[in-house]
Amino acid sequence: xxxxxxxxxxxxxxxxxxxxxxxxxxxxxxxxxxxxxxxxxxxxxxxxxxxxxxxxxxxxxxxxxxxxxxxxxxxxxxxxxxxxxxxxxxxxxxxxxxxxxxxxxxxxxxxxxxxxxxxxxxxxxxxxxxxxxxxxxxxxxxxxxxxxxxxxxxxxxxxxxxxxxxxxxxxxxxxxxxxxxxxxxxxxxxx
Numbered sequence: 001x002x003x004x005x006x007x008x009x010x011x012x013x014x015x016x017x018x019x020x021x022x023x024x025x026x027x028x029x030x031x032x033x034x035x036x037x038x039x040x041x042x043x044x045x046x047x048x049x050x051x052x053x054x055x056x057x058x059x060x061x062x063x064x065x066x067x068x069x070x071x072x073x074x075x076x077x078x079x080x081x082x083x084x085x086x087x088x089x090x091x092x093x094x095x096x097x098x099x100x101x102x103x104x105x106x107x108x109x110x111x112x113x114x115x116x117x118x119x120x121x122x123x124x125x126x127x128x129x130x131x132x133x134x135x136x137x138x139x140x141x142x143x144x145x146x147x148x149x150x151x152x153x154x155x156x157x158x159x160x161x162x163x164x165x166x167x168x169x170x171x172x173x174x175x176x177x178x179x180x181x182x183x184x185x186x187x188x189x190x191x
Contacts, residue, residue, distance in 0.1 A: 012087065014054075017047040019091040025061060025074045026085055026119070027093070027127055028156065032071040040156075060084065082122035089120050094131045097154065098189040100147050101161075106139035108166055110189040117185040130158040133189075134181055136169045 013019050020041040025032065028040075034052055038045040052072055055061040060078050064071045074081060089095045094112060101110045112120070114132035119125060131151075135144055141163060148159040164178055172179050 013091065015047060015051060016041070017043050017051040019088045021048055021051050021055070022074070022084060022088045023092050025072055026088060032073065033069055034072070076124060085120060085122065094151070094159070095187065095189055097151050098133060099191060101135060101144060101189070102191050104139045104143045104147060106137045107135055107144070108137035110135055112187040112189065113181050113184055117187045120187050121185050128157065130160055133159060133161045134186065135161050135163045136166055138165055139163065
């Protein structure tokens with residue numbers, strides 16, 4: 001992400017470090033140490049370590065020691081994991097940042113599909129390597145691609161848009177690709 005996480009979008013967290021820490025553990029397998037997470041979000045290592053201790057004590061995350069590194073991971077079967085994932089997604093990450101697409105003329109709706117949407121909705125599986133985005137409307141392709149490229153760099157995963165017109169989206173059954181996308185989970189990005 002390269003920028004400081006902010007809890008303004010969902011002011012329920014103790015600190016900005018909590019959702020940042022959980023975001024990395026949910027979606028970025030390479031960001032598993034307090035130092036790496038702190039650096040990615042522009043937070044102090046102490047703040048991330050403090051939140052990690054709280055989450056460890058609650059049984060929400062676990063710590064594995066590999067050499068001199070303390071690697072953090074979520075406890076997938078903790079009863080709060082799916083709810084926490086939803087709250088994290090609404091605080092930091094693609095569901096917040098993809099709202100920028102609504103600033104592009106002609107964008108009517110924005111939805112996330114594919115593996116990222118499945119993880120957001122609690123389906124277990126590997127960390128998503130990209131964020132697939134369905135953009136409904138008649139925006140300029142270049143403008144949409146430009147926003148998504150910026151977000152790709154910010155999130156460290158490819159943000160891949162697919163643009164369909166309102167008519168294509170509404171008249172399912174005529175376009176196999178739209179049918180395939182809409183038959184799976186879709187997560188609406190709210191304005």
